[in-house]
Amino acid sequence: MNITLQAFGSNGGAVDLAKTVVGCIAVAVYEDRKLSTEAEALDREGAVSAALASGDLSAKPGSALLLHNPQGVAAKRILLVGLGKAGAASEKTFADTVRVALRALAGLGASDAILALPMDSVAQRDASWAVRHIAQAVHETAYRSDTLKSEKDPMRDGVRELTVAVAAGAGVTAALAEGIATGKGMTLARTLADLPPNICTPDYLAQSAHALAKEHGFAIDVLDRDAMRELKMESYLAVASGSQQPPACVVLRHDGGKPGEAPLVLVGKGLTFDSGGISIKPGAAMDEMKYDMCGAAAVLGVFRAIGELGLALNVIGVVAACENMPSGGATRPGDILTTMNGLTVEVLNTDAEGRLVLCDALTYVERFAPAAVIDIATLTGACVTALGSYNSGLFSRHDDAHDLLAAELLEASRYTGDRAWRMPLDDAYREQMKSNFADLANIGTPGAGAVVAAAFLERFTRKYTWAHLDIAGTAWKTGAEKGATGRPVPLLMRFLCKRAELNTK
Numbered sequence: 001m002n003i004t005l006q007a008f009g010s011n012g013g014a015v016d017l018a019k020t021v022v023g024c025i026a027v028a029v030y031e032d033r034k035l036s037t038e039a040e041a042l043d044r045e046g047a048v049s050a051a052l053a054s055g056d057l058s059a060k061p062g063s064a065l066l067l068h069n070p071q072g073v074a075a076k077r078i079l080l081v082g083l084g085k086a087g088a089a090s091e092k093t094f095a096d097t098v099r100v101a102l103r104a105l106a107g108l109g110a111s112d113a114i115l116a117l118p119m120d121s122v123a124q125r126d127a128s129w130a131v132r133h134i135a136q137a138v139h140e141t142a143y144r145s146d147t148l149k150s151e152k153d154p155m156r157d158g159v160r161e162l163t164v165a166v167a168a169g170a171g172v173t174a175a176l177a178e179g180i181a182t183g184k185g186m187t188l189a190r191t192l193a194d195l196p197p198n199i200c201t202p203d204y205l206a207q208s209a210h211a212l213a214k215e216h217g218f219a220i221d222v223l224d225r226d227a228m229r230e231l232k233m234e235s236y237l238a239v240a241s242g243s244q245q246p247p248a249c250v251v252l253r254h255d256g257g258k259p260g261e262a263p264l265v266l267v268g269k270g271l272t273f274d275s276g277g278i279s280i281k282p283g284a285a286m287d288e289m290k291y292d293m294c295g296a297a298a299v300l301g302v303f304r305a306i307g308e309l310g311l312a313l314n315v316i317g318v319v320a321a322c323e324n325m326p327s328g329g330a331t332r333p334g335d336i337l338t339t340m341n342g343l344t345v346e347v348l349n350t351d352a353e354g355r356l357v358l359c360d361a362l363t364y365v366e367r368f369a370p371a372a373v374i375d376i377a378t379l380t381g382a383c384v385t386a387l388g389s390y391n392s393g394l395f396s397r398h399d400d401a402h403d404l405l406a407a408e409l410l411e412a413s414r415y416t417g418d419r420a421w422r423m424p425l426d427d428a429y430r431e432q433m434k435s436n437f438a439d440l441a442n443i444g445t446p447g448a449g450a451v452v453a454a455a456f457l458e459r460f461t462r463k464y465t466w467a468h469l470d471i472a473g474t475a476w477k478t479g480a481e482k483g484a485t486g487r488p489v490p491l492l493m494r495f496l497c498k499r500a501e502l503n504t505k
């Protein structure tokens, strides 16, 4: 769908909404039959108020009513969407209303539409926030996961040209670009994540990265098994050793910032399948371990977005891909591995493989002298227990006001609704990973599993500013709605766009 911005009479423009010839205009109405300014503009001959008087629309958030050939309006249809009580809508109410409107538009026989919602109706948020959200939502609602079905789910062509009614300005134009780029990045992340593990192998991720690099002009380097051996990434290689699929550690580089400026580094866990290895997982829902590469998918999604935007920032993305399988060559419980930074690790459970891969990837990125490193990983079931599917777990070293990285990520998470919750990372948790035979064990004594895993990674990140996002509960949905969410691409993109903004000031 193509999205453009235009001001109408109701928001400062010269064009009269009621006189605009278009397939459909979506406007908001409130409970108690109150009209938004935009709905009012279409009600000169009573088309909207007559529909409300009929009682066909509750105006509760999520409700919608389609009017055909409305009186006194040049548009063929009006879509009334409920925005709840007049006054300040919550972010969620606004987001739900946008989703309902976009879904309805997608099912219409019309090819063009105007979305004329009250863009300033959310408390503390401005029109830029609303436009960024709408653009992202356009891509989110258009996502389809039926590419491998021989009979596709039925779908109308729907609206292809969407005009968002908003007063012009540099802020909203930038917000539109950010929203579109974020939406496209989420689509890539979801597409890769939803692919089955027999198709989306480490090599497939590397090929996808190559395609992205070619399209957007990123530098790319792929470390294969030999290169990883050279680098002494014994821990990473041990996880891959049970699989027929060779590992691939992809390094993408976008040089959009000032030459020589320290890069931001994103490291994604890319287990294209996590069977647990010799410590094999139980069978129930094991298919969902194809999603154990969602951190890597998010990194590739972010790279699509920064490529689209030509972001003014130096960013390095690492996709740490491999497969965790049981076999005669697989790592055993009891094995002791020497990691790239020299610390030895006793493997007590081969299913705690994410940290074994990430520790070497995190050591590897020291060479970039990063401004900051953020790793993104479906790391622990314990994080799902702690936070459920609403918040990702955010871990960062310092608990003082100077820990700006954590504060920036939290701010980005609140702004985008791609929520994260700060978790502890005290030294004390390291006690849980003591080993009699190695520097540390790869699992801890019971309790605080998500924190212990983060504390393990922390040991390998002392040379730079670092944050860890555990996305085990947020990267995909289970049950009837099974599918990747594209999170935390919005959070990361917002964070990067803010950094880029500061950079160009």
Ligand code: BES
Pocket (backbone or CB within 6 Å): 274, 276, 292, 349, 351, 352, 353, 354, 378, 379, 380, 381, 382, 384, 443, 444, 449, 472, 473
């Ligand atoms: N990829 C899993 C974490 C996971 C499990 C994410 C379920 C989402 C849903 C990870 O590699 C893993 O298996 N972690 C173990 C760690 C344990 C052995 C210490 C876990 O969480 O059970």
Ligand code: MN
Pocket (backbone or CB within 6 Å): 274, 276, 350, 351, 352, 353, 354
């Ligand atoms: Mn595992």
Ligand code: ZN
Pocket (backbone or CB within 6 Å): 271, 274, 292, 351, 353, 354, 378, 379
């Ligand atoms: Zn895993």
